[in-house]
Every structure is written in C-alpha cells, then in structure tokens.
Amino acid sequence: MTKPLDIGRLGLWTWTLDAQPMAKSLEAVNEIESLGFSTVWIPEAVGREPFAHAGLLLGATKKLIVGTGIASMQARSAATMQAGQKTLTEAFPDRFLLGIGTSHGNMAKAIHKRVYERPYSTMVEYLDTMDAGMFMAA
Template identity: 55%
Template sequence: MSTSTVTDLGPLGVWSYQLDVLPMAQSRDVAAELDDLGFGALWVPEAFAREPFASAALLLEATRSMTVATGIASLHARTAMTMNAGWRTLTEAFGERFLLGIGVSHQPLVEGTHRSPYSAKPYSGMVEYLDQMDASVFAGAQPTVAPRRLLAALGPRMLGLAARRASGAHTYFVPVEHTAAARDCIGADAFLAPAQTVLFETDSTRARAVARGFMARYLALPNYTNNLRRLGYTDDDLAHGGSDRLVDAIVAHGDVADIATRVQQHLDAGADHVAVQVLCEDAPGLPLAQWRDLATITDSLTPRSIRHLTKVTS
C-alpha cells in the first residue's frame, strides 16, 4: 500500500439528481454555472438514470475547477475490474477532479433492477470487492495522481472500512448527530462528506409535506431505517412518512440563513464537506435560483480545520 495527499473539496458542494433528467447539453451548461458559482464538488447519483462514469466524464469536460463525484456508483452494476478501469481512466484524464464513491446499494434496487442477488453480508461483500479492485489489471495509461475513492457508509463497520480502505466516507439520508458519530468511527484524518437535503420553504407545514414525499422511498429501505434506529429514532418516528422531529432532522427547510446553519452544524460535527441536495416542490424541477442563493453562503461557513485528504491505494 502507498499513500498520497490531495486537496480537499471545500466545505460546500451540490448533490443533484436533476441533471440526470435534462438533456446532457443543458446539464453541462448548468454544471459550468455551478463551477463558476464556486461549489467545490458536484455529486451525481446512480439509480435509474444516467450511467455515472459517462455522466461524470461529460460534466468534467464542461467544467474547469470543481470535482465531480459519484454518490454513489453501485458495486452491483459493474465488476470490480470494470469499476477500477473507469476510476483510473477518469483520474488519468481529469486528475484529482474525479472522486469515486462506491456503495453496496439496497436490496430492492439490486434484486429488482439489476437482477442480482444482494449479499446478506454487505460489509464482507465490500471487502471482497475492494480486494478485487486493488488486484485488478489495468493496462491503460496510468493516472499521474493517486485515484481517490470514498465508500458509502452508515454503520460503524462500514465507516471503519472507509477509513482503512478509502479516503473516507460519503453518507446520505443522515441527521447531524450521525455526522458526529461517523467522525468518531473514522478518526480525525479520514474525509467525511455527508449529503444534506434542503428545501427553500419557510412555511414549516408545507415544507414537511414536501419533505415527507421525498423521504417515503428512503424510509422503505432497511439500510436507512436501521441507521436511524441506531441513532435513537423510534418506530413512531419512522411511521407515516416520518415524525416532525425526524423530518426536520433529515430535510433542512427555511430561508438561506437556515440552510447555512444546518450546513455549519455538519461541519461543526466533523464533516469536511457537505453535499447539499436541493428539493423542488414540483419534482424534478431545476433549482437554479436556490443553487445561486446557496453559493452565497460559502464565505460564511467555517470549515473543519484545513488538512490534506489521504488516499490509500494499492
């Protein structure tokens, strides 16, 4: 094993599914504007829309400075050798501007969409997959910087693995208290990038109604509900779209100052970077105005102490 250091992503990024449903030419134009607005990273998903390596390549070509990260690429969607090849190909082309996030995904998605068996032991499956990645042959032009990867992680074992076998962790559908617990699990030096869903809506009743519509699909996934139970949320919190307490913890709502407060809470709890997912009341929508407002908070944020991100590679 060898280590190398790379620069961090800054405190604020954009996590967006909306770009997946636009024509790619328009998505590239929007990504270029997000880059000009100063966001440190653009996070792209993998589910039912674009293939994330192809999407990342096109978005990286359209931008100059910000990182494009997969949040996340599913290990069930490609072999370890293919994942490794894509990772190294984009790093060779774009250097530290590409960041690979890998995850085990969720049983309904894996079995229902990929038609693949979901491991009863996701942790062991991830260990085996990383071993295969690191042992893979890649005969293409090699990157001049060490490729970076994060693991999608929620529980203590996967978080620990993210610290040992990757640059750190990307967490999703988590409240601030999970960020504090995750930092304790991964230690001081690993990178931690939680996603925070937000809604620019000052009417709490209306905001919670929209948030519950968003949360419904995630509250049907055991990986997320088990994680929330570890944090002390009860069956009553998880029922009927989520209690007010849970909804407010998962989806920050209010004006731009309220959103800034939530982002800062994650940073204070131990996050290095917060990937903000903006909900639109009329999904999927394109929250350009909200992204522009969000960009104005960057200078007001106090980042976690500046340090380098360490990547372990084979």
C-alpha cells in the same frame, strides 16, 4: 499512498443533472461551478451511467470536482469499476472522486438481478478485488 482530494467546503449532491437533456445538464454544471461550488456529486440509479456522465461534466468545466455518490458495485464488476476510476483520474487529475456503495437490496434485485446478501463482506471483497486488479492502460 495518494494524497486526498481537497473537495472544498461547499459541494452539491444532485439528481437533477440526470433529469434533463445533457445540453441543459452541462449548462447547469457550469453555473454550479460559477456559483462557487467546488464539488458536485452525482448518483447512480436508473439514470445516466456515472462514469460517462462524470466525464462529460468534467470536460465541460475547468476546476469543478465531480464525485459519484454513489456508483453501485451491483452495476459493474470490480475490474470495470477500477478501469472507470483510473481512466477519469488520468484524464482529469485531482478532479474525480469515486464513491462506491452497495446500493439497496430492492434495487440490486429488481434492476441488476443480483443477490443482495452480506453487504459489508461483499464490499470488502469487491474493494480487495479492485486493489488487486490489473489495469494495463498508460
């Protein structure tokens, strides 16, 4: 079993990092880190792809933890979700935290063209698939 990440006592969830050019977003995340925030949480909806976004934010900071709040299981397969998580945790040990959610029914249907039924059961199956998944990178 892996040890839990120490996300600290002061974190920030924000969508505003999506609402500006990436250069400004990277400046902002450095300021967030300098202000003493230990963790920044980024969403997934209709903005930046969260794994690429998290990687850019992590690369621009020294110790800030970046978490997805949430990465939608509707947007990618369990294997792709697992690969993104493992890639970022390898590149930035103890600095990436994957939060997965079922999204909202209207978003699943309108944006991802997915059927939104039985979110709990669907999530359990998704997580089981991630756990059983094959990941062959180093």
